[in-house]
Amino acid sequence: MADAKKTIEIEILRYRPDQDQEPVWQSYQVPFTDDMSVLQGLQYIKDHLDGTVSFRWSCRMAICGSCGMMINNKPMLSCKTFLREFYPAKIQIEAMRHLPIEKDLIVNIDDFIGKLESIKPYIIPKAARSLEQGEYLQTPAQRDKYEQFSSCINCLLCYAACPQYGLNPEFTGPGVLALLHRYNADSRDGASAERMAVVNADTGVWGCTLVGYCSEVCPKQVDPAAAVNRNKVNSTLDYFYRMLIPKGEASE
Amino acid sequence: MTTRKPYIRSMQGWWLKNTFYKKYMIREATSIFAAIYALILLEGLMALASGAAAWNDWLVSMRSPVAVIFHLLALAAAIYHTITWFAVSPKVAPNIIIGKQKVPAVAITALQYAIAAILYLTLLWVALSI
Numbered sequence: 001m002a003d004a005k006k007t008i009e010i011e012i013l014r015y016r017p018d019q020d021q022e023p024v025w026q027s028y029q030v031p032f033t034d035d036m037s038v039l040q041g042l043q044y045i046k047d048h049l050d051g052t053v054s055f056r057w058s059c060r061m062a063i064c065g066s067c068g069m070m071i072n073n074k075p076m077l078s079c080k081t082f083l084r085e086f087y088p089a090k091i092q093i094e095a096m097r098h099l100p101i102e103k104d105l106i107v108n109i110d111d112f113i114g115k116l117e118s119i120k121p122y123i124i125p126k127a128a129r130s131l132e133q134g135e136y137l138q139t140p141a142q143r144d145k146y147e148q149f150s151s152c153i154n155c156l157l158c159y160a161a162c163p164q165y166g167l168n169p170e171f172t173g174p175g176v177l178a179l180l181h182r183y184n185a186d187s188r189d190g191a192s193a194e195r196m197a198v199v200n201a202d203t204g205v206w207g208c209t210l211v212g213y214c215s216e217v218c219p220k221q222v223d224p225a226a227a228v229n230r231n232k233v234n235s236t237l238d239y240f241y242r243m244l245i246p247k248g249e250a251s252e
Numbered sequence: 253m254t255t256r257k258p259y260i261r262s263m264q265g266w267w268l269k270n271t272f273y274k275k276y277m278i279r280e281a282t283s284i285f286a287a288i289y290a291l292i293l294l295e296g297l298m299a300l301a302s303g304a305a306a307w308n309d310w311l312v313s314m315r316s317p318v319a320v321i322f323h324l325l326a327l328a329a330a331i332y333h334t335i336t337w338f339a340v341s342p343k344v345a346p347n348i349i350i351g352k353q354k355v356p357a358v359a360i361t362a363l364q365y366a367i368a369a370i371l372y373l374t375l376l377w378v379a380l381s382i
Contacts, residue, residue: 100258
């Protein structure tokens, strides 16, 4: 029986900018087996039923972060979600919420990429070491401080989960703030003062009201809500620290 | 020539679209009950300051069915808020490492319930021994 083909209804929110004024639902009947992911269901549609359906995908194994979408109104990776979980009910698939739809299930991620660049998501050493001096060493305990936050695959499910980002796209958002924390918490990095400007800004961590859905939908257990809210503590400390110890280009 | 025309979806009624968001909005709404309760308590304090008659009037007003129902609702709201706060507080706490192990979120939540239980029992003991 395991190989017997069943048929599931998949509804896709279509948006073709050249012909649609607004998105419309379109339904497809998709034969499937128990080992098929939602992504494979979409690939079946594109190959056999309707070649005009557009969606992003690459690795098929929850590491590239390309195939995020709203599956029955929940942000999920379509490669990591199986059709059998929904059968015999139908599935509704929509592009990730809170992001502009470019076409069908494809969203525009330019805003995210810009924010990601702004936090300098790479290690900026405290003091550069020459080749002779060797590598930048780190103990396992030091690594544990940021390791969880380094699992982010930039899939943007947390942005699709965050109503504060939907209401105000200026908000830096969960994913980028979690990655910011990943570098600030790294013992080899020396640029945290620079990144604190992003944390402290109106569009930084204080835009978060701890809805917590970002951590719920994260496919890599990064827990962005934790990164954001720990940085509210850091931001407060940073504020008082700068008040107590004024620095800068004072009147010399 | 470009046919790009990015479509931005409306956020209207966003919090009704998902159970997680509804629970969040209820959590936020509990603050209304806390604020009204604080005002009632403040009124009681002012009554106490202005003499025995005012204080007794306030005590009588607290026994009205409306006041009792409000206090039950406010208690329910406070308990709901407490449960949700204890559940999310590990996200605000720094990474606590004891020995070589990270203290799990569930331990931080459990510790808060334990502290709350001790405080309530102490308060009850004080109230009963007066």
